[in-house]
Amino acid sequence: MQVRFSSLNHLFCLLAIFLLTSFFQSERIVAAPPNIVMIFADDVSWNDLGCYGHPSIRTPNLDRLAKEGLRFDNAYLTISSCSPSRCSVITGRYPHNTGAPELHTPLPEGQVLFPQLLRDAGYYTVISGKQHMGNYALTSFDLVSKGKGPGREADWVPILKERPKDKPFFCWFASVDAHRAWQASKEYQPHQPSEVVVPPYLIDCEETRRDLAQYYDEISRIDYFTGQILDELDAQGIAENTLVLFFADNGRPFPRCKTRLYDSGIKTPLIVRWPAAVKAGGVSHSLISSLDIGPTFLDVAGVAPDKRIQGVSFEKVLKQPDAKIRDFAFAEHNWHVFKAHERMVRSGDWLYIRNAWPEQRNLCVESIEFPSGEVLWDRFNAGKLNERQQDVFLKPRPREELYRVSKDPYQFHNLALQPAHAAELARLSKALDQWTVQTGDTIPENPTPDRNQRPGEPEPPEFEHREMPGDAKQAQKINAPGPVLSSSID
Structure with a gap:
């Protein structure tokens, strides 16, 4: 009799395991959508960070971001000009398709805005710092701040502290570093002209070296505030499922860089850290366009893409750095x-x-x-x-x-x-x-x-x-x- 009851118990256990397995195979278990923090530098070329090989610019926090995440070595912008680059990113569309392809032209109403799609899906959305896209673009954010401090980064950590705690969040944090005119502050150790690496298309002289040293200082300031964000995410215990992406709108504000289509102007640093999904310390040589940032955020958030978006998601590259999503990047x-x-x-x-x-x-x-x-x-x-x-x-x-x-x-x-x-x-x-x-x-x-x-040449017309x-x-x-x-x- 004892043997019979043991056999029945065994059968019941097997049946329970079968039913549970069938249930979990038929029901998709959805992980919590990630928080997303996008840090947008202003006028910074791709190789002006320590993690990209620069020997003297001090960027310990961005170097940490790369060490703990994935560094992209072939990321290209759609234009090397401030406002049209930003309008292109927020829509996932080429500048001439946004209706705002020239400097200081506002984004027209009716264009797709990926932060609005995140917002519609339940995200709390924030923009702080440089905006430069016109009023319509700002309608996609729950909170709009002009930022604080010389680089407009000083309210980023308070925003993270004061956010609603009952929903995922998306933060568009846009610095004015390293846009001219230079502004000194206490957040970094000033660089000396003797530390500067002068590109071969500039004149190696005292004036150029002082100019570049002050540019380096501005990069160190956005690096400092990037570190403050990383520390705050750690303090809140949410770093594991928070995707942090760093990049720039165009190249450094020097001759043959900003506005230009050479790598010095159109190639951007791009770093992604997302501990829950991205292996630390990786490097991807896959070709990426800034058009692809918005659709990637939508993809990882589980939000359906909009047919107006021209970019493609690089979500699979985050998990497989050698994966390919495009053969061509246009600018x-x-x-x-x-x-x-x-x-x-x-x-x-x-x-x-x-x-x-x-x-x-x-x-x-x-x-x-x-x-x-x-x-x-x-x-x-x-x-x-x-x-x-x-x-x-x-x-x-x-x-x-x-x-x-x-x-x-x-x-x-x-x-x-x-x-x-x-x-x-x-x-x-x-x-x-x-x-x-x-x-x-x-x-x-x-x-x-x-x-x-x-x-x-003569004065231009009005x-x-x-x-x-x-x-x-x-x-x-x-x-x-x-x-x-x-x-x-x-």
Whole structure:
């Protein structure tokens, strides 16, 4: 009899295990959606952090973020210009598709806003610091703050402390570091001119070194406040399931960087830490666009994508750093104080640039004003520049540029006219043509003119924004992303 009861108990146990297993296999167990903190630097180039190999800029907290997370080595912006870059990120759309492709143009109503999609899904949404996208973009946030302190970062930790504790949160924390004019503060140890690494396209002199040292200081300030955020997440016990992403809106505010489509202007540092899902200390060489940030946040939050978003999620790269989501990253250079229309495509080891108006110099305010630019112009007028320092003075410029990035990291050697690289030139030109047609990009017939006077040229007409790229094709209504993978090329 005892044997019989043991057998029945055993059978009941097996049946219970079977039923429980069937239940859990049929019901998807959903983990809590992650909190998301996006830290947005201003005017910082990709290699101006210690974790990207810079030997003297002090960024211990960003280095910690990379050590505890995943560093991306091939992340590209859609434009190297403040407000259109931000409008592109918040919509997941190319600048000419947002209706705000030029500096200081507000995002039109009706464009998709990924923070609103998070908000609709139950997230508490915050923006603090630099906004620069117009009033419509701010409607997607529960809390809007202009920020505090020289870099507008001083209220970030209080916001984290005072947030509602009953829902996940998304924070868009946007510094003004390292935008000019420089502002000293107590949060960092000042860098000395002797510590500076002068890029070969600038003049290595005392004025340039002092200018760069102060730029380094501003990066150290946003690094300090990044550390404050990490410490606060630890203190609240929520670091494990909080995704922290750091990147910048465009390159450093120096000649041949900001506004430009070389790596010094268009490539961004991008670091993600999410202990619950991302293995610490990884490096990804996968090609990423800033278009992809919004859809990635939506993906990890379990929110359905909107058909208007042109970017693609890189959620799988977070877990498999060698995964591939795109073969092409496209970027624009539109009006930013001076008239411009350049387009870029990055693919594999190659970078291709096409210039619609090669008859003019490729200028930015940082190429003319401020110590490093002023010294460059003084040396140019004296005939004392070497070949690498002459870029901003070229007139006319090449209509096409082609660079092999691994062998030419500064993009000094244009290979567009070399027969040996004709096939690569044709491949990237075809991809850019297809992107232009599919996304509705256009070259304005009545473009926005220069706002500032070009050195040695007449005063420009009274300034106004005129026809912008994409207007002629109503690109604001176009959702096609252009080619993403090589298989999508016609």
